[in-house]
Amino acid sequence: MKYWISGMQLAGVDRHTSTKRKRVDPTTRFTRLRFVLVCLICTLFSSQGSAERAAAKPPLDGTSRSPNIVLFLVDDMGLMDTSVPMLTDEDGKSKHHPLNDWYRTPNMERLAARGVRFSNFYSHSVCSPTRVSIMSGQNSARHRCTDYIFPWKNNRLIDTRQYPLAVCQQVPPKWNWAGLTQSDLTLPSLLKQVGYKTIHVGKGHFAPFEHTGTDPQNLGFDVNIAGSSIGAPGSYYAKNGFGKGSKNVHARPVPGLDKYHGTDTFLTEAITLEAKAEVDRALASEKPFFLYMSHYAVHSPFNSDPRFAANYRDKGTPPGAQAYATLIEGMDKSLGDLMDHVEAKGVAENTLFIFLGDNGGDCPLAGTDDISSSAPLRGRKGSKWEGGVRVPFIAAWAKPDPENKEQKKLPIPAGSIRQEIGVCYDLFPTIAKLVEAPVPTDHPVDGQNLSQLFSGQSDQKHRNEFLNHYPHPRRGQSHFFTTWRNGNWKVRYEYFAEGDDRYALYDLARDPSESNNLAAEQPVKLRSMMQQMVQELESSDAVYPVKDGQTLEPLIPQEKRS
Ligand SMILES: [Ca+2]
Numbered sequence: 260m261k262y263w264i265s266g267m268q269l270a271g272v273d274r275h276t277s278t279k280r281k282r283v284d285p286t287t288r289f290t291r292l293r294f295v296l297v298c299l300i301c302t303l304f305s306s307q308g309s310a311e312r313a314a315a316k317p318p319l320d321g322t323s324r325s326p327n328i329v330l331f332l333v334d335d336m337g338l339m340d341t342s343v344p345m346l347t348d349e350d351g352k353s354k355h356h357p358l359n360d361w362y363r364t365p366n367m368e369r370l371a372a373r374g375v376r377f378s379n380f381y382s383h384s385v386c387s388p389t390r391v392s393i394m395s396g397q398n399s400a401r402h403r404c405t406d407y408i409f410p411w412k413n414n415r416l417i418d419t420r421q422y423p424l425a426v427c428q429q430v431p432p433k434w435n436w437a438g439l440t441q442s443d444l445t446l447p448s449l450l451k452q453v454g455y456k457t458i459h460v461g462k463g464h465f466a467p468f469e470h471t472g473t474d475p476q477n478l479g480f481d482v483n484i485a486g487s488s489i490g491a492p493g494s495y496y497a498k499n500g501f502g503k504g505s506k507n508v509h510a511r512p513v514p515g516l517d518k519y520h521g522t523d524t525f526l527t528e529a530i531t532l533e534a535k536a537e538v539d540r541a542l543a544s545e546k547p548f549f550l551y552m553s554h555y556a557v558h559s560p561f562n563s564d565p566r567f568a569a570n571y572r573d574k575g576t577p578p579g580a581q582a583y584a585t586l587i588e589g590m591d592k593s594l595g596d597l598m599d600h601v602e603a604k605g606v607a608e609n610t611l612f613i614f615l616g617d618n619g620g621d622c623p624l625a626g627t628d629d630i631s632s633s634a635p636l637r638g639r640k641g642s643k644w645e646g647g648v649r650v651p652f653i654a655a656w657a658k659p660d661p662e663n664k665e666q667k668k669l670p671i672p673a674g675s676i677r678q679e680i681g682v683c684y685d686l687f688p689t690i691a692k693l694v695e696a697p698v699p700t701d702h703p704v705d706g707q708n709l710s711q712l713f714s715g716q717s718d719q720k721h722r723n724e725f726l727n728h729y730p731h732p733r734r735g736q737s738h739f740f741t742t743w744r745n746g747n748w749k750v751r752y753e754y755f756a757e758g759d760d761r762y763a764l765y766d767l768a769r770d771p772s773e774s775n776n777l778a779a780e781q782p783v784k785l786r787s788m789m790q791q792m793v794q795e796l797e798s799s800d801a802v803y804p805v806k807d808g809q810t811l812e813p814l815i816p817q818e819k820r821s
Pocket residue numbers: 334335385386558617618
């Protein structure tokens with residue numbers, strides 16, 4: 260389908276010299292018991308300060324409280340699944356592609372016009388790794404939750420036609436299936452320490468059932484609406500009880516929304532109504548709020564949202580792609596409703612929206628390794644290609660006001676776009692810094708504070724790097740791989756490939772669709788990139804696949820003799 264294929268080029272990204280980060284010794288890898296003790300001590304010594312800080316807050320007047328934060332996370336939304344152009348031309352200006360004409364996201368356009376976009380923003384390639392990274396500030400190689408969490412048994416024990424047991428047993432034995440637990444340091448637990456009301460609405464997927472992390476209230480959230488271990492809704496339709504009675508092992512009933520059952524309320528709308536009510540409660544309590552608005556949309560099942568179906572009919576696209584577009588537009592309406600709500604409540608100037616997807620897009624088109632659903636990028640959700648990991652990203656104050664006290668601390672130029680690399684685990688240090696929440700020194704953080712980039716200034720210390728470690732089986736051509744991006748370059752290593760086939764090297768400035776593997780042509784660059792990747796993995800204390808009882812660590816190619 261030619262419509263979905265674009266030959267347009269991704270503009271170049273300034274390549275920065277990599278400055279190695281100062282890391283906490285990996286042997287001090289986050290210990291949960293220690294964190295509990297730190298929390299207890301912090302609570303004892305900070306409760307008085309927090310109380311004073313809360314008491315010092317003036318009554319709600321919309322202009323002089325700590326910033327409210329809406330972290331608006333969309334499941335399975337790629338960077339091309341929007342009418343907002345996220346890619347740039349050679350001059351760094353945003354550039355339209357055909358997919359931008361297909362999708363309708365007027366409220367994302369409104370948000371983007373008020374703030375900053377990133378053309379090179381990454382999440383991990385599937386759900387749970389990104390969610391744990393947002394909560395922890397750590398790369399998936401470090402927290403070891405490297406795959407989606409199958410909620411009922413360890414992914415190593417799955418035995419299906421797609422994922423046979425013999426293949427799943429090659430997954431690292433010590434990968435973190437358990438995800439987050441009650442004693443882990445999380446972003447909302449940090450925010451609570453400085454007086455925030457922390458609200459979870461929508462999809463959790465932080466941990467399996469019968470583990471503490473199944474309930475977001477055990478992870479630092481004061482409130483949980485509709486979140487549990489499930490990674491997909493049984494149904495988006497309230498008429499179907501949002502999947503009540505579903506036997507699908509991947510898509511189960513959404514909990515906690517019984518009052519909507521039997522009505523015409525679409526799931527996206529139901530959780531938006533709930534979120535607005537929780538915002539009202541937080542404002543009444545005179546606490547600043549952190550709303551983690553985690554949409555089930557646009558994850559499968561691709562149920563058409565009847566409110567928007569007419570916008571996509573008769574366009575010559577498959578029904579699944581039409582339904583996917585309605586899920587996108589419904590999510591966009593939710594964004595607009597929340598923006599309008601904080602404005603109606605008089606707190607828009609003090610409310611920062613951070614919008615992103617949790618992995619690459621998953622529009623059901625063509626093959627997972629083609630240039631189609633994320634064109635001009637290759638691949639889709641879960642894949643080793645850019646389409647598996649590039650996501651939309653916008654940060655904006657809901658109502659720009661240069662005179663607002665909070666906005667003076669973090670001014671964001673309207674309608675701006677950055678080409679530096681941002682990553683989902685950057686949000687933890689960025690938000691912690693914004694609200695002046697101290698991070699315990701024994702908690703390693705891989706992310707970087709993005710606030711200088713948000714403010715429209717280049718940051719010489721910023722590292723344009725991203726590590727995606729995926730020692731798991733997956734659909735299409737993507738199995739047991741690690742990718743490392745530094746500047747314009749991307750290297751990929753595949754653990755079960757043979758000889759030189761293990762390696763792929765791409766110059767994304769010249770070849771955004773990853774069509775020209777330069778591994779054989781540029782052995783020096785390949786070796787350098789592999790050395791960096793291995794260093795990153797080792798410093799994160801990463802775990803690796805196993806074969807016949809042997810651990811498969813990545814191999815750096817030998818130096819070629821001329
Ligand atoms: Ca996802």
